[in-house]
Amino acid sequence: MKPKFEPNAEYQPKDFSFKNKKKVDEILARYPSNQARSAIMPLLDLAQRQVGEEGAKAKKPYGGWIPRAAMDEIANVVGQPPIKVYEVATFYSMYNLAPVGKYLIQCCTTTPCWLRGSADIVKACEKELGTHLGETTKDGLFTAIEVECLGACVNAPMVQINDDYYEDLTPENMVQIVKDLKDGKKVSIGSQQGRRGSMAVEGPTTLEDLAKKEKVV
Ligand code: FES
Incomplete structure (x- = not known):
């Protein structure tokens, strides 16, 4: 669950104006x-x-x-x-109504992700961050929350961090992603196994000629 809306909380700024x-x-x-x-x-x-x-x-x-x-x-x-x-x-769940970390990690735990090990991804995340779901790390960098299906079930388990999807996760590569973000390193988005879109790991199983022609393999 994302942090809830507290209209009179101390952290609420007094005013806001659009810059753009x-x-x-x-x-x-x-x-x-x-x-x-x-x-x-x-x-x-x-x-x-x-x-x-x-x-x-x-x-x-x-x-x-x-x-x-x-x-x-x-x-x-x-x-x-x-x-x-x-x-x-x-x-709508995409609006954050309370302060969050610079990196908002949305861990999908709906059935396909859960069957593919999302509980271990959440555990790895919590352990690496030293926080529980819904909490923000002391350095202000990370908040991890649990969310429902993000529509990338075919590459489960997955998380969304800010605007990007990270798919085909294992506890190990989840920890590495967090470490790299913490160190300001570039992190590759999408499948962490390197597969293209939702294609099978070993490459296309149909329309192989077309895939070659389109240079997707
Ligand atoms: S169940 Fe996780 S993306 Fe759909």
């Missing part, structure tokens, strides 16, 4: 002017990314989340009462 006004206008322009509330979701995403960009440069880093002040600003921008924005933000 051009982007705000661009988002609003996608919808008829009498349907500006349709822009709530992309504006929430924009706010979360702005906070994340600021957090990545902070002395004690933190990740993207959406303060209550940002939701109030969005309500103002789309001409709706704040509750209409809170309703949307609290419904």
Whole structure:
């Protein structure tokens, strides 16, 4: 479970303003002017990314989340009462409504991932981070949470870290990913076994000629 929305918590900043006004206008322009509330979701995403960009440069880093002040600003921008924005933000799991680490590790534990060992991935993660699910490491770098299916079951088990998927995990390569992120090293995303998309590990089993022609093998 992700950390819950506490509108009056001490960590909530007093105000928020969008830095990229051009982007705000661009988002609003996608919808008829009498349907500006349709822009709530992309504006929430924009706010979360702005906070994340600021957090990545902070002395004690933190990740993207959406303060209550940002939701109030969005309500103002789309001409709706704040509750209409809170309703949307609290419904969808991709919006973080409380501070998180610079790297948010979303561990999928739904049935296909679970059958392929997600419990061991979670355990390895918790051990390496020294935290439990839902907690943030003291250095502000990591928060690991449990989530439902992220739609990459064919390469289970997997986790999502910020915007990227890491698939075909083992406890060992999960630990290595965390270590590399901690050290600021480049980490390869996608399958950790090197398979292409969701192709079989040993290569294509059908349409082999086409796969060669398209240079996917
Ligand atoms: S069950 Fe984990 S991605 Fe679907």
